[in-house]
Amino acid sequence: DADVTQTPRNRITKTGKRIMLECSQTKGHDRMYWYRQDPGLGLRLIYYSFDVKDINKGEISDGYSVSRQAQAKFSLSLESAIPNQTALYFCATSDVDITNEQFFGPGTRLTVL
Amino acid sequence: AQTVTQSQPEMSVQEAETVTLSCTYDTSESNYYLFWYKQPPSRQMILVIRQEAYKQQNATENRFSVNFQKAAKSFSLKISDSQLGDTAMYFCAFLSYNQGGKLIFGQGTELSVKP
Numbered sequence: 710d711a712d713v714t715q716t717p718r719n720r721i722t723k724t725g726k727r728i729m730l731e732c733s734q735t736k737g738h739d740r741m742y743w744y745r746q747d748p749g750l751g752l753r754l755i756y757y758s759f760d761v762k763d764i765n766k767g768e769i770s771d772g773y774s775v776s777r778q779a780q781a782k783f784s785l786s787l788e789s790a791i792p793n794q795t796a797l798y799f800c801a802t803s804d805v806d807i808t809n810e811q812f813f814g815p816g817t818r819l820t821v822l
Numbered sequence: 823a824q825t826v827t828q829s830q831p832e833m834s835v836q837e838a839e840t841v842t843l844s845c846t847y848d849t850s851e852s853n854y855y856l857f858w859y860k861q862p863p864s865r866q867m868i869l870v871i872r873q874e875a876y877k878q879q880n881a882t883e884n885r886f887s888v889n890f891q892k893a894a895k896s897f898s899l900k901i902s903d904s905q906l907g908d909t910a911m912y913f914c915a916f917l918s919y920n921q922g923g924k925l926i927f928g929q930g931t932e933l934s935v936k937p
Contacts, residue, residue: 740923742923742924742925744925744927749831749929749930750929751826751828751913751927751928751929751930752867752913752925752927753927754924754925754926757923757924759923767924797865799867801867801925803923808872809855809872809917809923810857810869810872811869811923811925813866813867815864815865815866816865816866816867818865
């Protein structure tokens with residue numbers, strides 16, 4: 710079973726709709742992240758959380774919100790989706806250790822029409 | 823603010839040959855990590871190799887090795903004996919000791935391995 714899961718894997722929605730992307734992990738990590746990937750731009754950090762009560766904005770948080778429901782769950786919401794939020798979204802987790810490796814989910818392909 | 827630059831949007835290599843992907847970064851910090859991630863067509867992000875800035879020795883993982891030049895702020899990835907399964911997008915990434923777990927990614931290099 711995958712250690713980091715994302716639902717849905719693909720989603721098509723319309724401008725103005727509210728949408729939630731969900732991330733769950735079984736790795737027992739405290740740190741979780743949301744990134745978006747756009748062609749030619751790489752991955753950019755949207756929000757990150759170092760524990761359930763600690764949530765921080767990343768590089769491109771405008772138009773997004775997050776909720777850390779539990780250590781294992783971190784959701785990303787688009788309150789009113791717009792076409793330029795069409796992208797590939799990744800959730801990642803990491804432990805507080807010497808490796809600083811981040812483990813990524815399979816990604817969610819979101820299309821806003 | 824830290825930045826990571828990959829100046830080669832696309833590269834190709836023949837199977838069994840060697841290819842080098844370039845990455846430069848900008849930072850004023852002295853303690854940090856550098857990573858190369860691979861993203862095959864399945865879109866899964868896979869860690870290829872990691873380098874700690876305080877280590878002078880270049881990291882190696884089987885056919886993958888890096889050339890880390892700290893003074894030049896350069897971190898290239900060499901893939902030896904290229905295989906068809908190496909076809910993927912490759913991302914260079916930077917992580918500062920002082921910035922917690924926030925990875926900063928380059929734009930990516932799309933590598934095609936040709937038979």
